[in-house]
């Protein structure tokens with residue numbers, strides 16, 4: 182280990198958090214109060230401003246930290262280390278590999294003692310020094326999960342760089358960052374800020390393929406791999422080229438992204454990243470080239486932002502808009518749909534569905550309202566679609582019950598509820614997000630999967646009538662006599678568990 186002297190600040194650990202057992206279940210208020218008491222007020226205030234809460238302020242999806250972890254794991258020459266409770270790290274590691282991380286997830290474990298004495302911070306520092314090998318890495322990312330954040334583990338006093346390897350420490354607690362989508366922005370924003378500072382103080386590495394000769398449009402948001410290429414084709418008649426997509430896949434791409442002429446906030450929730458583009462003096466354009474109207478407005482906005490002249494903007498429109506219209510007309514979608522998700526691209530998908538002819542009634546997104554999706558919201562609402570930002574699961578389900586769609590597109594619990602009601606359903610993340618959405622490639626790309634799903638209604642009815650007699654809830658399964666529900670037994674067991682919990686707590690306090 183390099184023994185450069187780093188001041189070790191003794192951490193006063195709030196009593197409530199002495200141990201590895203706190204987490205989502207400890208209660209948001211306890212965790213928030215503890216984090217503030219432990220010196221994280223500034224970080225939390227920034228998150229509260231960047232990611233305003235809505236009707237649901239607790240994650241109803243996966244642990245938010247997954248977003249930041251995934252961004253780190255997808256970058257070349259980047260090591261990502263978690264600092265958090267073992268159960269959280271287990272879940273996050275499992276999910277990363279489920280989604281094909283093909284990379285190790287680093288972990289600095291802790292226990293009550295190392296948390297209370299401040300030894301955890303020393304262990305983190307040691308791990309960071311061990312990992313910071315410039316032959317292997319450009320950056321080491323260390324992510325504080327809920328308990329270390331609430332305990333004030335001061336990642337901000339880690340060295341900013343070790344042997345030329347950048348050290349990026351971020352707090353991503355579930356009680357401060359509402360969704361995993363926004364957690365992607367926490368890391369992407371921190372990296373852009375670092376890269377911007379580097380670019381401001383001297384020359385930086387050029388992109389792998391050299392600096393573009395044309396003015397570029399940086400893209401903000403993770404998208405289907407073909408989408409940036411399609412956008413590149415659409416920009417070509419305006420004399421523009423597509424720049425890197427943020428979150429980037431490599432450190433040097435951060436400089437190229439900041440070097441753009443204009444940044445396109447394709448996903449509208451990247452508040453911290455957009456702040457960095459702003460600070461670098463770049464214009465930011467919202468919405469995206471989806472469908473006919475969306476592509477028309479987006480090409481105009483980008484052309485205006487870079488000042489290419491109306492003639493070139495019209496050339497781009499004339500080349501692509503008729504193809505988009507043709508593709509949409511050739512692959513119509515027929516049926517009533519409700520749509521919800523937590524990726525941040527829900528409004529864009531909604532626009533495409535409407536232009537394909539679908540009777541879309543509801544779009545729910547777990548992400549907050551920002552100016553970058555304002556044009557999409559007004560477009561959808563003008564066509565009678567209810568748009569719900571920071572949508573809760575309850576709102577998504579209520580929309581499904583209210584509108585009785587032919588197809589519900591949504592998150593896992595929405596899809597599950599729809600299928601239970603014999604309504605065809607598609608999982609947004611795996612089946613809709615994993616398709617091209619932009620320009621001519623996006624027009625018509627949803628029709629096949631959506632129409633096939635709507636066509637499955639008969640199969641759901643057949644299944645329902647086949648399995649219908651197997652019961653529901655306490656009577657699920659095949660029985661000789663239908664089991665009798667005994668709510669009093671359940672209440673009794675619940676009471677006993679509560680009693681045991683209280684007893685354990687009293688013993689802990691007394692010990």
Ligand code: SF4
Nearest residue numbers: 204205244269327355
């Ligand atoms: S890190 Fe994630 S899983 Fe762990 S307590 Fe926080 S929100 Fe829950």
